[in-house]
Amino acid sequence: MMSSSFNIFRVGISFVIMCIFYKSAVDSLSELSPQKYFSTLQPGKASLAYFCQADSPRTSIFLEELNEAVTPLQDYGISVAKVNCVKEETSRYCGKEKDLMKAYLFRGNILLREFPTDVLFDVNAIVAHVLFALLFNEVKYITTLEDLQNIENALKGKANIAFAYVRAIGTPEHRAVMEAAFVYGTTYQFVLTTETALLESIGNEDIENAHLYFFHCKQVLDLTLQCRRTLMEQPLTTLNIHQFIKTMEAPLLTEVTEDPQQVSTIHLQLGLPLVFIVSQQATYEADRRTAEWVAWRLLGKAGVLLLLRDSLEVDIPQHANVVFRRAEEGVPVEFLVLDDIDSLISHVESNVHVEEIQEDEDEDTKSPNMGQAVSMAFLQSYIDLAIKLKGTSTMLLTRVNCADWSDLCTKQNVTEFPVVKMYKEGKNPVSYAGMLGTEDLLKFIQLSRISCPVNITSVQEAEEYLSGELYKDLISYSSVSVLGLFSPNMTTAKEDFTEAGNYLKGYVITGIYSEEDVLILSDKYAATLPALLLSRHKEGKIESIPLANSHAQDIIQIITNALLETFPEITVENLPIYLRLQKPLLILFSDGSINPQYKKAILMLVKEKHLDSLTPCWLNLKNTPVGRGILQSYFDTMPPLPLLVVVNLHSGGQVFAFPSDQPITEQNLLLWLKKLEAGLENHITILPAQEWKPPLPAYDFLSMMDAAASQHPTRKDPECTKETDVQENDKKQHEDKSAIIKEPIETLRIKHWNRSNWFKEGEKSFRHDNKEL
Secondary structure, eight states: OOOHHHHTOSEEEEEEEOOOOOOOOOSOOEEEOHHHHHHHOOTTOEEEEEEEETTOGGGHHHHHHHHHHHHHHHHTTEEEEEEEEOTTOOOTTSOSGGGGGEEEEEETTEEEEEEETTTSOSHHHHHHHHHHHHTTTTEEEOOSHHHHHHHHHHHTTTOOEEEEEOSSTTSHHHHHHHHHHHHHTTTSEEEEEOOHHHHHHTTOOOTTSOEEEEEEOTTOOOTTSOOEEEEOOSOOOHHHHHHHHHHHHSOSOEEEOSOTTTOOOHHHHTTOOEEEEEEOGGGHHHHHHHHHHHHHHTTTTOEEEEEEGGGOSSOOOTTOOEEEEOSSTTOOOEEEOOSSHHHHHHHHHHHOOOOOOOOSOOGGGHHHHHHHHHHHHHHHHHHHHHHHHTTTOSOEEEEEETTTOHHHHHHTTOOSSSEEEEEETTSOOEEOOSOOSHHHHHHHHHHTTSOSSEEOOSHHHHHHHHHTOTTGGGTTTOSEEEEEEOOTTOHHHHHHHHHHHHHTTTTSEEEEEOOTTHHHHHHHTTOOSSEEEEEETTTTEEEEEEOTTOOHHHHHHHHHHHHSOSSOBOOTTTHHHHHTTOOOEEEEEESSSOOHHHHHHHHHHHHTTTTTTSEEEEEETTTOTHHHHHHHHHHSSOOOSSEEEEEOTTTTOEEEEOOTTSOOOHHHHHHHHHHHHHTOSOOSEEOOBOOOOOSSOOOOHHHHHGGGTTTSOOOSSOOOOOOSSOOOOOTTOOOOOOOOOOOOGGGGOOOOGGGGOTTTTTTGGGSSSOBOO
């Protein structure tokens, strides 16, 4: 049974984030009283303090992570302390219980930032957030391409830029960037983003991984020119970033007259090879230009030097124009004859051996660290949801950290994260299974306000329901309203429809009418009872579907299919829904809005039933930039747009392209599709078979905690505290004031993780036979 503290609320949503691993604590955390702590603060010195009740069991996991952060933070001159509060304490940091789940960052006795402890979910997050707050001026956080361009223009001719993309704030990669900024922040302008659209706008579509670019702006004197950009190709660790920046600081090109075997540069010390371009006096200028071009291409991968043959004491074979020296000691140099720059670059990249410098980290904890970051990423969507609902909803939003409340999470059958559940007095909890973005959550909550199905009691009310007037405030969340028509004696059919309506609650508006005068509606809309009336509000149309011999699952499928658009714009959010249809996709790729004539031609084929075996759709590359990468995988190079293709994902993986020299008309499309059906068209490529999975596994975190359970007792009864703008309600009260989760938004600038989790929704239904789109 749930604790009584949950029962006082009529409706609630609990958001679950869990810590899923333990580390042995190093007993190095200072424990002080508030008075003693504040007496130790020194002007200009930074200090991180966690105020808590002495021996509080629910904070032991966080304290272990805080212990782990003591040494790395001390390396940056930041002290860390646990401040033990007693009941009589008058300090404002020892306030109510809900306030004792925060850590505070001071510089001297000035408070710089406060952090909820679930933001500081592990040692990487602690170090990253603290350095981020202290380096506010050295590291600029941006969200748009315009922001980046403004910074770039401001620094041309003045300074270089280190631009980083990380998937979430508080990840190991974010920590690595912050540690690099602490060292190099006065030399270079560090810029940070978590916006996938910004990364894609500069030409990088690999949003699954963190990236670091070096913008060479200092040497740009012409303000109309763009700064050169060099991408770091190694994983973002502190040592790899240090190595990368050191290579950016090294001279682009060095002239030497020594034996290549005796030359030493920073590149060799960093484990990178050397490339010597052999030159002579007669061709010096051309050779130097070639060497500079090669140096830019190999920047960060190898050192490039211009070797003057005329001044060299050691003989170089006359045929050789390149000398290649590996970083490994004792390996003889190679004398090469290469005809062009691409051959040289290819040779270096295929033979270079760079030892990846890894931090001292346990492989078993990498994914859990990122998994916690996923929960924190979703927390931003949850906070945005709370803001949208402020003052407009009787819903209470809460969150539960299962690392602190493992006993409760076990009782609620929560073993994977993040999980959203809705609790309503007297009802079983409902688990939300949709996308984890703000708008999807908002739609689910708004549509859950009404019964499903709604019991309609008169013909007039039914007409108002079908027209959208009855629930006009919900039409923006559900463009289709479903009304079931039944005779009063159709008991089994009504039970099946009611079961289907309950299943679809939160996703579509459903109603039921079974009064004695139901024939008035069935005659008007030519519906044979039992039947569904589908009211499409955008089109202003009402259609009827017979339900004879249809069970609950059949009705769910009928309604689900009815919600699909005839010719939808494909996005990362809705793609799994259309893939579930198990049909080949007929996709019109467009760089913007589609030509109305193309849409008319395709809709006419749909109306004439010529496309029943396909799923017609279109993809706007401006709204969904990843479409460019899809097309490039089909054609190697970007083809001209618009372009129509058929992608047979579920049987064979063939991709067919409509002839680019033909206009997209109804007649031409029909002839082409008939050729496809007859096997007379050749495919342009075949997609490899590949299983689609989420980027991270779902963790059964409670089982991971069993081993440490004896050392970390669990809290039995959680307190469902309303953090702001909420008054306490009596157990019997039926309406709650809205609750807003108050968090420092600037510390949670994280991406909605569902953007990078394309196919999670459709994974279970077509896991084994799908190909890459």
